[in-house]
Amino acid sequence: MKLLSVNVGQAQAVPYTDQPQGLTGIDKRPVEGPVRVAAPGPKGVGASGLAGDAVCDTRHHGGDDQAVYAFAREDLDDWERELGRTLRNGSFGENLTTEGLDVSDALIGERWLIGGAVLLEVTSGRIPCRTFQGHLGEPGWVKRFTRKGATGAYLRVIEPGEIRAGDSIEIVHRPDHGITAALEFRATTTERTLLPRLLAAGTALHPEALAAARAYVEKYGEPQGV
Template sequence: MKLLSLNIGKATPVPFTDHPSGTSGIDKLPVDGPVRVAAPGAKGKGPSGVAGDDVCDQRVHGGNDQAVYAYAREDLDRWEKEFGRPLRNGSFGENLTTSGLDVSGALIGERWRVGSQLVLEVTSGRIPCQTFAGHLGEQHWQKRFTQDGAAGAYFRVIEPGAIAAGDPIEIVHRPDHDVTVALQFRASTLDRSLLSQVLAAGEALHYEALANARKYVEKYGG
């Protein structure tokens, strides 16, 4: 299990975002590192958790519970075959392209040590947005990505540190529940009846996902 690629994006003018700036940092490129990763602060008030990585639309991206985004190279390889074209590391806007890990099968609250210092905690899956669809240029992309279910994972930073491509990844904690990123993602998108199960992950959930799940269960039960 290792960090195959560390990727950062710079604010770039694009035609497919609805953000007033007209820019996006989704087109992330691999860098060698080392690059420092730390908690960026509250959503809407800070950058990415990865130094040098621009977050343009802070309405929906960034903040402590979305400090870092990871996607598995194995899943990129699947999409390469479906698209019929190559997808370099960082193509999905991920900061970390991993190898040897089932990222969407990770548990909410699971902790990873990357390199010798950095410790990350899984918070949620990634909801596909208009910018993601425009970046890839694939028809019906948001629907296809959602139905596939391999959402990749957002993380908060537990212990800051510098990382570089090639660093080992170690799972150092697995919580005592069965709420995976894939389950949380499906509950948030295709099957809201699953939200009652998602609550088992408790405060480890992305704070917005936790609030939405609680609100749904209070209204509809579960």
């Protein structure tokens, strides 16, 4: 398992975002590195966990629990075949393009050691948005991406440091609850009856998903067998 590329984006004005200033940093491009990775601060205040990477809409993106976004090269290759077009590393707005790692099936709370120094923890899947659709230029993209459910994963920074393309990725902690980033995504989008299952991941879960799961159980109760 390794890091194929580290990708950062610059703020650009585009017509397809509802960010107040019309800016987005979704167009991530590979950089040589090394790139400093650190917790950026709370959502709404902090932006990206990667130095030099723009997050323009801090209402919905960035912050400590979405500090880094990872996507598997294997999933990009799958989309290349389906869409009939080339998708370079960073095409999906990911900071980390990985190889040999099933990112969407990473467990909430799973920890990755990158380059022997930087420690990251999986928090959630990625919910697609209008900006993502506009960036790719694929009609109906939000529904299509949602239907496939290969979401990649957001991560928080546990131990900061520097990373670069070619670094090894080692899974150093894997919880036993079975709650993956992909399952979290389904629970918070298309299959909300799965929400009670997310509680097994505890506080490792993205706080918004944890709050949604708790609210669901409070309103509807916990289904038998969960």
